[in-house]
Amino acid sequence: MQRLSVFMLLAGLTFLHGCTVYGIYKDQRLVDTITDDKTLSAGIKSELLKENFTGGWSVAVYSYYGNVFLIGEASQNVQNKALAIARRHKPRSVTPHWFAPAKSDVSxxxxxxxxxxxxxxxxxxxxxxxxxxxxxxxxxxxxxxxxxxxxxxxxxxxxxxxxxxxxxxxxxxxxxxxxxxx
Missing domain, CATH: 3.30.1340.30 (Histidine-containing Protein; Chain: A;)
Incomplete structure (x- = not known):
């Protein structure tokens, strides 16, 4: 039973590792750059969610080559907080893209x-x-x-x-x- 568990764990890790390698292989950025970008966007998103406002959930955070993009539909207060938080992380640039409220026929x-x-x-x-x-x-x-x-x-x-x-x-x-x- 223990051998089966170890085998399943190794098989799962191999599969996950393959997915990671594929994703990195297809990305034009260096592995260190990808890591830096993921750390930057995760740090900003984490700080957004720590704030005492629910608007942190409505802001998506992306980073490429140290350039941060904030995307979402949020109140002016949340927009201002998100921009301030992102700038505290000292990215190369911060590009906000705020959607005005709208409705669509398609979800x-x-x-x-x-x-x-x-x-x-x-x-x-x-x-x-x-x-x-x-x-x-x-x-x-x-x-x-x-x-x-x-x-x-x-x-x-x-x-x-x-x-x-x-x-x-x-x-x-x-x-x-x-x-x-x-």
């Missing part, structure tokens, strides 16, 4: 699922590098893509999804900055 979950499906099925796109936020038909694309052609293809694909009313593009190209060691 955000259904639209996000349709969008993800189309991104996955579109040849020439590495959909694992593209993050999406959907709010009442409005789509925000974020991530690091290989080149301008892939960026244009992602935007065109998103615009063609039934129910999408607008697409905002924050897709970035791989950074050519050299890594420095301290």
């Amino acid at each position: 955000d979950i259904v639209l996000a699922t349709s969008l993800r499906k189309e991104l996955i099925q579109t040849g020439g796109l590495s959909s694992t590098r593209i993050d999406t936020e959907v709010n009442a038909g409005r789509v925000v694309l974020l991530g690091v893509v290989g080149d301008d052609d892939e960026k244009r293809l992602a935007v065109r694909t998103a615009r063609e999804v039934n129910g999408v009313t607008s697409v905002t593009n924050y897709l970035m190209l791989p950074s050519t900055q050299k890594r420095t060691t301290e």
